[in-house]
Amino acid sequence: MSTILEEERFITENYLNMDLLRFTTAGSVDDGKSTLIGRLLYDSKSIFADQLEAIEKTSENKGYGYVNLALLTDGLRAEREQGITIDVAYRYFATPKRKFIIADTPGHIQYTRNMVTGASTANLTIILIDARHGVVEQSRRHAFIASLLQIKHLVVCINKMDLVNYSQEVFETIKKDFEGFSTKLEVPDIHYIPISALNGDNVVDKSDNMDWYKGATLLYTLENVHIASDHNLIDARFPVQYVVRPMNDEFHDYRGFAGKVEAGIFKPGDEVIALPSGFSSKIKSIDFFGEQLNEAFPPMSVTLTLEDNIDISRGDMLVKANNQPEISQDIELMVCWLNEKKMIPNGKYVIKHTTKEVRCMIKEVRYKVDINTLHKNEEDKSIGLNDIGRILIRTTLPLFFDSYKKNRTTGSVIIIDEFTNETVGAGMII
Amino acid sequence: MYNLTHLKQLEAEAIHIMREVVAQFENPALLFSGGKDSICLVKLAEKAFWPSKIPFPLVHIDTGHNFPEAIQYRDELVARIGAKLIVGNVQDSIDKGTAVEEKGPNPSRNGLQTITLLETIEKYKFDACFGGARRDEEKARAKERFFSHRDEFGQWDPKNQRPELWNLYNGKKAKGEHFRVFPISNWTEMDVWQYIAAEQIPIPSIYFSHEREIVERDNMLLANSPFITLGKGEQVEKRIVRCRTVGDMTCTGVVESTASTLDEIIQEVSSARVTERGGRADDKRSEAAMEDRKKQGYF
Ligand SMILES: Nc1nc2c(ncn2[C@@H]2O[C@H](COP(=O)(O)OP(=O)(O)O)[C@@H](O)[C@H]2O)c(=O)[nH]1
Numbered sequence: 001m002s003t004i005l006e007e008e009r010f011i012t013e014n015y016l017n018m019d020l021l022r023f024t025t026a027g028s029v030d031d032g033k034s035t036l037i038g039r040l041l042y043d044s045k046s047i048f049a050d051q052l053e054a055i056e057k058t059s060e061n062k063g064y065g066y067v068n069l070a071l072l073t074d075g076l077r078a079e080r081e082q083g084i085t086i087d088v089a090y091r092y093f094a095t096p097k098r099k100f101i102i103a104d105t106p107g108h109i110q111y112t113r114n115m116v117t118g119a120s121t122a123n124l125t126i127i128l129i130d131a132r133h134g135v136v137e138q139s140r141r142h143a144f145i146a147s148l149l150q151i152k153h154l155v156v157c158i159n160k161m162d163l164v165n166y167s168q169e170v171f172e173t174i175k176k177d178f179e180g181f182s183t184k185l186e187v188p189d190i191h192y193i194p195i196s197a198l199n200g201d202n203v204v205d206k207s208d209n210m211d212w213y214k215g216a217t218l219l220y221t222l223e224n225v226h227i228a229s230d231h232n233l234i235d236a237r238f239p240v241q242y243v244v245r246p247m248n249d250e251f252h253d254y255r256g257f258a259g260k261v262e263a264g265i266f267k268p269g270d271e272v273i274a275l276p277s278g279f280s281s282k283i284k285s286i287d288f289f290g291e292q293l294n295e296a297f298p299p300m301s302v303t304l305t306l307e308d309n310i311d312i313s314r315g316d317m318l319v320k321a322n323n324q325p326e327i328s329q330d331i332e333l334m335v336c337w338l339n340e341k342k343m344i345p346n347g348k349y350v351i352k353h354t355t356k357e358v359r360c361m362i363k364e365v366r367y368k369v370d371i372n373t374l375h376k377n378e379e380d381k382s383i384g385l386n387d388i389g390r391i392l393i394r395t396t397l398p399l400f401f402d403s404y405k406k407n408r409t410t411g412s413v414i415i416i417d418e419f420t421n422e423t424v425g426a427g428m429i430i
Numbered sequence: 431m432y433n434l435t436h437l438k439q440l441e442a443e444a445i446h447i448m449r450e451v452v453a454q455f456e457n458p459a460l461l462f463s464g465g466k467d468s469i470c471l472v473k474l475a476e477k478a479f480w481p482s483k484i485p486f487p488l489v490h491i492d493t494g495h496n497f498p499e500a501i502q503y504r505d506e507l508v509a510r511i512g513a514k515l516i517v518g519n520v521q522d523s524i525d526k527g528t529a530v531e532e533k534g535p536n537p538s539r540n541g542l543q544t545i546t547l548l549e550t551i552e553k554y555k556f557d558a559c560f561g562g563a564r565r566d567e568e569k570a571r572a573k574e575r576f577f578s579h580r581d582e583f584g585q586w587d588p589k590n591q592r593p594e595l596w597n598l599y600n601g602k603k604a605k606g607e608h609f610r611v612f613p614i615s616n617w618t619e620m621d622v623w624q625y626i627a628a629e630q631i632p633i634p635s636i637y638f639s640h641e642r643e644i645v646e647r648d649n650m651l652l653a654n655s656p657f658i659t660l661g662k663g664e665q666v667e668k669r670i671v672r673c674r675t676v677g678d679m680t681c682t683g684v685v686e687s688t689a690s691t692l693d694e695i696i697q698e699v700s701s702a703r704v705t706e707r708g709g710r711a712d713d714k715r716s717e718a719a720m721e722d723r724k725k726q727g728y729f
Contacts, residue, residue, distance in 0.1 A: 010700035012693065015624055020436035088593075089572040090565045092618050099436040101616055104572075113593060120595040228433045242449045246482040254481060260446045260597070265432065289477040297432045301445040301478070314453050338593050352598045355453070414598045421602035423592040 014096055021227060024103045024118040024151075026142035027128030032159045036128065036197035037091060037104055038069025040219065043204035046093035047072065088118045097223040112145065112371065112386035113338040116426055119149040120412070123227045126155045126218075131164045131194070135177040141371045143178070147185035148334060148388070148428065150408055153225050154182075154190045157218060162196040166209040184374070186405075189225070193218050231298045232407045236264025237325065238272075238318040239354035239410075244303055256287055256303035257312055262354065262409040263402075264320070266304065267295045274310055275317045275327065275400045281308040298409075315356040317400045325400045325410060330363075332430040333413065334404075336388050339424035341417070343383040343391075349424070350416040351395060354409070359396045359418075366390040390430070404428035437628070440621060444471075444613035445478040446597060447576055448560070451611050452478075452485055454601035455558040458611075459516070461547070462488040464500035465676040466633055467562030469507075470614060470622055473631050475560075476511060487514035489559070491547045493539035494521050495657045495679040503634040518550035537657070538681040548584040551608060558601065558609045566618045576615055582606035623699055627692040636673045639690045644669050650683040 027033040041047050055071040062068075091102040103118030105111065119125060125146040129139050146154055156178055164170045171194045182190055193202055194213055201207030204219045216224070244256035266272075270283045286293040287303040296302045304318065312318075319325060337343055343362060351360045365381040368389040376390075383389045404411030415425030434442065451458050460475060462468045475484045490504060508515045520542045523529035528549065529542040551559065565571050575591050577599045592600050601609055614622070626633060643654035643666050652658060653673075654666050657680050671684040672695075689695045 010697050012624065012627065012696060015620070016435060016437060016628060018436050019433055020439050087573050087591075090616065091572060092566045092616070094618070094620070099621075117593045117595050121597075228431060231432070233432055241446070242453045244479060244482050248481075248483075251481045256481075258449050258478070260442065287480070289480045297434075299439060299442050299446075300434065301442040301449070303480070350602070352600065355450075409596060412596045412598065414595055414600060416600055416602060421600070421604065423595075423600045426593070426595045 011096075015094075018094065018097065018099050019227070020099050020101065021124060021222060021225065022101045022103065022122045023124040023126060023222065024105055024115065024122045024146075025126045025128065026105060026115055026146070027159075028130070028136060028138045031128040031130045032197040033104070033128050034070030034072075035068075036126075036157065036159065036195070036203065037102060038072040039197050039200055039203050040102075041072060041091065041093050042069055043200060044093045044095055044219070088114050095219065095223055100222065112141070112388070113336065115142065115145050116149060116336045116338075119146055119151055120408075120426065122149075122151055123230055124153040124155065124222070124225060125151045126157055129156060129158050129174060129178075131158050131160045131167075131170050131174065134174050137372045139178070140181060140374075143182055143185055143187070144371055144374060145388075147187050148336075150186070150405060150428075152188055152230055153227070154187045155218065155221055156190065156192045157197075158192065158194045159197050161194045161201060161207075161210065162199055166194070166201075166207070168210070168212040171213070191215070191221055193221065232263040233265055233297060234263070235323055235325070235402060235407060235410075236266055236270075236272075236320045237262040237354075237402070237407065237410050238266060238304065239356070240312055240314055240316045240318065241355045242314060243312070254305070255309070256305050257318065258301070258303045259318075259355065260301045261296050261298045263298055263407045264323075265295055265297045266318075268292075271321055272306070272318045273321050273324070274312050275319060275324070276398060277311065277316070279308075279310040280321060281306040281310055283307075315354075317354065319400070325402050327398050327400050329395045329398050331393050331395065331399060331401070332366075333391050333393060333427035334388065334430060335383065335391050335415070335425050335427045337383050337385055337425050339417070339422060340385050341420075341424065342385075343425065345381075348418060350418055351393070351399075351413050351427075352416065353399050353401065353413040356397075356399065358399065360393045360415075362391055363394050364392040366392065391427075393427075401429050403430060437621060437625060440614070440617055441474065441477075441625070443597075443616065444474045447599065447611065447613040448475055448478040450599050451558050451560065451601065451609075454599070455609070457554070457556050458486045458558040458560065459489045459551075459554070459556045460484070460486055460560040461562075462490050462504065462515075463562070463676065464490070464496075464504050464634060465562065466622055466626060466637065467564065467614065469631060469633055470617075470625055471560055471562050472507065472511070472513075473625075473629060474613060484511065484513050486560075487516050487554075489516045489518065489550060489554075489556070491518045491543045491550065492520065493543060493678045494519065495539055495655065497634070497636050497653070497673070497676060497679060499634045499636045500676050503632075516550070516554065518546045518553075520546045522546070523549060538678055540678050540681055543678075544584075551584065556608060557603070558611055560611050560613060562614060563612045564617050564619070564622070565615050574612060574615060576612055577601055578610040578612065579603070580608050580610060584608070586610075620696070620699055623692065623696050627696060634676060636676065637695065639670055639672045639688050639694075641668055642671050642684065643667070644671060644684060651685065653679055653682070653684055655679045 059068045089104045105114040105118040175192045195202045240257045241259040273280045284305045367376040367378045402410045411429045413427040417424045523546045529545040644651045672687040689698045
């Protein structure tokens with residue numbers, strides 16, 4: 001056994017202080033997405049010898065002249081055989097600064113649904129553009145979806161710079177092109193980086209081939225993007241998930257409301273209102289495994305106890321009196337359809353929203369979005385797989401919600417087919 | 431600053447998922463292997479429902495090829511937290527004839543566990559089973575959902591998994607179907623070790639360095655046990671080793687190591703060059719081995 005050198009020692013203290021960045025990658029087929037992810041994993045030393053051995057062997061068997069890093073990230077056998085990725089896969093790596101979760105979503109034309117799925121939990125999206133082809137229809141679509149899902153940070157990687165002689169002009173033209181339409185989107189923070197995923201230029205290490213580029217590398221950008229303010233800390237929302245009632249001698253009368261803080265900050269002593277009943281009380285304690293916390297904020301999972309014994313169950317929501325969500329049965333949504341079976345006009349579905357489950361009816365399709373031109377199509381209103389549209393629904397019981405723009409967690413719903421139980425739609429409340 | 435560290439975020443996510451399961455399902459259970467991942471799950475379950483006891487049983491699918499230390503640990507844990515333990519014996523399935531012991535010098539019962547597991551699920555009518563699988567373990571797992579739908583035969587269909595968006599988990603199912611739920615999907619091996627260290631969670635002694643009789647086979651070190659038959663040229667030797675995973679003794683590799691504290695294990699994991707599954711004989715059989723077993727209903 002080799003002893004570990006002092007400078008290589010793993011510092012647990014640093015590890016315990018890292019934060020977490022979740023990002024998605026989007027690009028058309030062959031833009032180099034798999035290669036880029038493989039490169040990030042490889043250069044951040046997140047690949048083990050046996051994994052490397054496996055892809056070396058496969059690369060050799062397939063007759064590639066190099067170790068194909070793209071092989072690291074391709075998953076299931078059916079897909080391997082078809083040679084394309086068809087689902088969302090999650091990858092992990094860490095640097096001393098941050099831990100990263102990548103939702104790897106394929107760029108294939110049909111797979112809007114996968115990108116929406118991956119983006120729903122992401123802080124940031126990387127959009128890959130092939131330097132030789134520039135901004136294509138799909139780049140626009142990817143940017144639109146990121147914006148629709150309220151991703152706050154975009155990193156546009158102009159890839160394969162090695163194939164355009166590392167030309168600054170090519171980079172600037174593509175950047176200008178992208179800026180031209182991204183002003184119409186709602187993404188506040190956009191970065192542009194010229195890279196070669198294959199050779200590693202500007203991915204982890206600064207490129208010697210592009211002195212003209214003064215910006216940060218991709219990894220540096222991922223490590224330093226400011227995400228602490230991505231959570232909504234203002235509009236306190238606590239959907240009750242589960243009522244904890246130990247009913248033993250020690251905690252005979254204990255009634256705790258378990259849940260995840262979806263927005264805002266809760267402290268003991270805070271005046272709260274339970275929805276839908278409207279009864280008010282004060283937070284007595286914020287419990288966490290025997291500890292009493294001074295405050296709870298997103299995305300903490302805690303248990304609240306109240307001063308008064310009011311009737312609260314799963315699906316209810318604790319909020320503050322002076323800041324309440326909207327309450328309604330008529331709800332406007334942007335919906336992305338996830339299923340082969342088209343949305344049925346006036347059809348009935350089940351909706352999951354926070355911890356609540358209700359039934360609903362599709363009242364109206366306002367329009368369908370042409371995701372290439374971003375035009376509203378008010379003629380063709382049929383919503384099928386991968387379509388995005390604006391709809392109006394009516395629920396059997398009122399929901400307590402915020403607009404998705406204000407808060408992703410209290411502004412999102414999934415739509416479930418009552419008969420197959422499949423998740424068929426993803427909705428963002430307007 | 432209102433910013434949770436990554437490990438606290440992962441903990442919060444896992445607790446949220448466990449509570450969702452208890453709220454959405456009638457009869458959940460936690461699959462307890464005695465390994466560090468399922469030990470983490472138990473700690474998370476304790477946290478999720480405190481001050482209540484864990485509101486579901488622990489289920490151990492027992493191959494009969496156990497490290498005795500793992501069984502001792504299991505029984506002590508169950509007694510300490512006051513949980514209910516259900517054991518499904520692979521031997522019972524073999525005796526009934528629903529499972530057939532492998533032939534050869536290396537008769538692993540890992541494959542048979544699937545059968546006993548499905549029989550146990552059927553017998554107790556569990557509708558959701560927590561497992562400690564992580565997406566970083568193996569390529570085929572990178573696409574696994576938190577809520578993984580199984581049909582009435584317990585099978586996993588990679589083409590028919592529900593999209594998972596935001597923190598909204600769809601546990602709706604038809605009669606006879608059930609779910610596997612993986613609350614620590616997003617954790618890496620390092621996260622698990624750091625959590626065990628930070629929370630001071632006791633783990634079975636075999637994870638720490640000790641002297642043990644081993645047999646070297648296919649570039650792996652296997653713990654010697656009554657369940658192993660020596661092949662030609664193979665011999666029993668004593669080495670200083672520890673386990674990286676805990677499973678069927680016939681196919682769980684041990685590694686040479688002097689790591690005798692959690693910090694030393696963490697140092698070792700950080701410089702490790704082989705994935706922990708790299709030490710499992712059953713995964714080596716083919717690159718798609720895991721995927722095949724998953725389709726059959728392996729955890
Ligand atoms: N020259 C060059 N080729 C690249 C670069 N990045 C990717 N490629 C190649 O482009 C092809 C498609 O890459 P891949 O990563 O599989 O694309 P994906 O479909 O987006 O995942 C492969 O042959 C890669 O080797 C790059 O930066 N430079």
